[in-house]
Amino acid sequence: MHRRMTITLDEAVYEGLYRTVGKRRMSQFIEDLLRPHVLDTTLDDGYRAMAADQAREAEAQEWCNGLAGDMRDETR
Template structure:
C-alpha cells in the first residue's frame, strides 16, 4: 500500500443528483474521491503559505506598479477591438 493510500480517510458527502451524475460520467466512479480531494486541497491545505506569498507580492511596490500598468493597458486593448 502506498503512503498516499495509507494517509487517506473515508468521507461520506451528499451532492445533488445532477452533480453526482456529472462526476460519474466525466470522472468515473473510481476517480471521484481523488478529483474532489485535488479540487479542495488548495483551499484547505497550506493556506498560510499562499497568503504569505500574496502579501509579499503586494509589498513589492515596483511589481504592483508594473501589474497595474499592465492591467490598465488591457483596457485600451479591449477598446481598440470594438
C-alpha cells in the same frame, strides 16, 4: 493516511461527476479540487519557487545589502 468520508450531492451533480471522471476517480478528483482551499501551501510553494531562482535571489541579496548600507550611513 486516507480517511473515509460520506458526502451528499445533488443527483445531477453526482451524475455529472460520474460522467466526467468516472466512479473510480471521484475521490481523487474531489481531493485535488479541495486541496488548495484547505491546505495553505500556495504561499509556501511560491516562496520555494522564488528561492530556487538563483538570479532573483542574488539580486534580492544585493538590494538588501545596499539598503542596509544606506541605513548605516544615514545620520540620526
